[in-house]
Amino acid sequence: MSVHDLIKSRRTAKMFTSAPIAEGDLLAWLEAASYAPNHRMNEPWELRVVGPETRARLRHKSDFGGAPVVLAVFSKPGATPFERDENVMAVSCFVQNLLLAAHDAGAGVYWSSLGAQPHNREILGAPQDYDVIGVLGIGYPAEVPVARPRTPIADKLAYLK
Numbered sequence: 265m266s267v268h269d270l271i272k273s274r275r276t277a278k279m280f281t282s283a284p285i286a287e288g289d290l291l292a293w294l295e296a297a298s299y300a301p302n303h304r305m306n307e308p309w310e311l312r313v314v315g316p317e318t319r320a321r322l323r324h325k326s327d328f329g330g331a332p333v334v335l336a337v338f339s340k341p342g343a344t345p346f347e348r349d350e351n352v353m354a355v356s357c358f359v360q361n362l363l364l365a366a367h368d369a370g371a372g373v374y375w376s377s378l379g380a381q382p383h384n385r386e387i388l389g390a391p392q393d394y395d396v397i398g399v400l401g402i403g404y405p406a407e408v409p410v411a412r413p414r415t416p417i418a419d420k421l422a423y424l425k
């Protein structure tokens with residue numbers, strides 16, 4: 265698939281089959297994701313594979329669609345608010361890379377933002393000042409939702425003098 269088609273055909277999966285994700289595959293997708301742009305090459309992502317006890321404590325409404333893997337993604341704090349923002353941007357690029365690498369292999373990801381809530385930060389053991397960018401359910405999708413249409417990009421575009 266071309267990169268163009270890969271980007272456009274990726275969807276947020278909400279239900280997964282019970283098929284496991286091979287650890288080698290997960291590590292390969294994460295390694296590919298780490299080629300995300302990041303300022304000063306500070307690689308601000310930190311990853312936590314969420315085990316069953318922690319997962320149960322998160323009490324996600326659908327238990328991440330039954331995904332075989334749940335992964336929390338943290339962004340390191342910065343020395344200034346600007347650097348913190350840059351770190352969040354870089355980690356978001358990391359996550360998008362991960363989504364695309366998984367999709368390329370036929371897997372899917374459920375990106376949940378529940379980890380940002382204070383009690384869930386605590387459950388995840390997020391260090392103070394770290395941002396929780398997402399808690400990701402990763403697996404093979406049981407169903408792939410239809411893409412919701414996007415605003416024509418021309419409506420988002422302006423030309424500056």
Ligand SMILES: Cc1cc2nc3c(=O)[nH]c(=O)nc-3n(C[C@H](O)[C@H](O)[C@H](O)COP(=O)(O)O)c2cc1C
Nearest residue numbers: 274275276277374375376377378397398409411412
């Ligand atoms: C930062 C971020 C947080 C998200 N958090 C949630 C969430 O908490 N629950 C959810 O169902 N989807 C969440 N999503 C997924 C979006 O709902 C989804 O990307 C959007 O509906 C577009 O669908 P698509 O990914 O299939 O194109 C999140 C996406 C992003 C980028």
